[in-house]
Amino acid sequence: MNRNYIGSLLRLLLLVAVAWGCDSKKEAAHNHAEQFTCPMHPQIVRDEPGSCPICGMDLVPQAESGEEVVDSALRPLLKPTNAQVLSEAPTIAPETGTRIVTLSAQGKVAYDTREQAGVASRVAGRIERIGIRYNFQPVRKGQLLLEIYSPDLVAAQRELLYVSRQDDNPALREGARQKLLLLGMSAAQIADIVRTGKPVYRVFVYSPASGYIVDQSVVAAPATAPSAAMAGGGAASSGGGMNGMGGGAASTTAAATAPNVGNAPVLIREGQYVGAGQTVFTIYKASSLVADFYLDASLAREVRRGQKILFQSVAGDAALQTGTIGLVEPAQRGGESFATARVYLRGSKLNPGQLVRAEIPVVTENGYWLPRSALVSLGTGWIVFKAEGDVFTPKRVQTGLSADGMVQVLDDLTGWRVARTSSYLVDSESFIRASANL
Incomplete structure (x- = not known):
């Protein structure tokens, strides 16, 4: 009997010890998780589970460090919209390979100053x-x-x-x-x-x-810069416009020597005094003309002397002609940087002052190509939205040529996928904070 009594007493003491330990753990766990907060509004803190009075989300327990425990699925929502965008927009991979790009440029026929x-x-x-x-x-x-x-x-x-x-x-x-x-x-x-x-x-x-x-008074008159339509003709179809949106200006020589004065009377009058050696008139030989085509300054590296081009009158009253670029001249006028590609004409039926347009083929093997819709202008540069998991992150890129709706990107985009249409991902109420592209 004594042995049965002792065994029952030991079993009773063991059950009491186990029950006391469980109560201690529950109390400790309750003490550690006694406060709950909202993942989207950390200022909401409650002593028991419930819903957020602001957004209605379920409250989650706070960690021991005092930081709220956030569901991993909600982390992409915690960054501002100008740093990343949560979207299911379709993506594309940049294209590579050799391309033949045709650059369009507009210009003007002028007298050849070498023959004056x-x-x-x-x-x-x-x-x-x-x-x-x-x-x-x-x-x-x-x-x-x-x-x-x-x-x-x-x-x-x-x-x-x-x-x-x-x-x-x-x-x-x-x-x-x-x-x-x-x-x-x-x-x-x-x-x-x-x-x-x-x-x-x-x-x-x-x-x-x-x-x-x-x-000489007309010859010495400064030439005006070409209009935005003329200078932009090359930039709109060339990648230089992607970087600087630069316009163009008139050539520093030939365009300056063929001002649009028509049959204006000469300013030299009878009775006027001239000095010894003073140049009074300049004679331009009608058989020697040049055609100056205006390009964005960034395109000067793509155009070479001796390169063949096709050009014709803007009015369309002359057949398509073939020419060779004899000079590529960078210049700046009116606060605008530009480049002039000059073609020397011999026996041409074009007239001085006539507007012409040209198609310049350029072969490029470098860079990646994206649709124009994949890029967004920030005013000082261009960005693309790179797909990173479930979000899109804006990345600043350097652009080159542009033709047929495609834009050359000079940065390394190996393995990237970008949004096909970036304009849908732009928050109009905030500036885009683009990170480095590498």
Whole structure:
């Protein structure tokens, strides 16, 4: 009997110890999880489970560190919309490989400045007669342009006449004769002066070449920058516009020498004084023309000298022509950077001042290609939305060429998937915070 009593007592003590330990654990667990909070509104703290009075979500227990325990499925929602976007938008992979891109550019036909000829007076004097009435008037070689009265010229003629009459020194006569030749008189005129003994009070200035003449005041006038439509013609279809949206401006030489003055009258008048060596007129040879095409400055690296292009008149009144780029000239005017691709024309039916457009084929092997809809402009750069799990993160990228609705991205996009249409992921009420693309 004693043995049964002792066994029953031990079993009773064991049950009491187990029950006491369970109560201690429950109390400890209750003490550690005695507060509950909302995952979306951490300021809501309750002593018992329930719902958030703000959003209605179930309250979750707080951790021992005081931080709320957040469901992993809710973590993408905790970042601001300008840093990442939760969306199920369709994605695409960037394309690679060699592409032949056609760049479009607009330009203008102008005179070739290498073939121009200047008309200057060799003596200082007063203009007595002008044979030119309007700018770009056609002239022939040897045509009379100016008649100038020069006191210095009259004095030099009187000196020749005096030496010829009073002194039988051939060296002095030849020196006086050479002086008149250097002042612009012809040998026939000098012979007539010696024969008649009467000085000529006017020196005649003749055209040194055939072409179109324009006075120096028009040539020196600054050229205006091309319109946004002309400069943007290349940028809209070329990737340079993706980086800087740069426009263009007129060429620094040929475009400046062919201002749009039409048949404006010359500004030089009879009675006006000119200095010795002063250039009065410039003659452009009609047989030598150039076509300047305006490109965004970033495209200058894609266009090479000696490259073939196709061009025609904007009005469509001329057939498609083939040309070779003879000069690629970077320049800046009016606060805008641009590049000019120049084609030298020989025997062309185009006229100076005529607008032309060109197609420039460019072969590129570098970069990745994305649809234009996959990029969003920030004003200072371009971004794409990279798919990272269930969210899209904006990434800043550097762009290159653009053609046929596709844009070249110069950064490494290996393994990326980006949103096909990025405009749907832009929050219009906040600025996009784009992280580095690498």
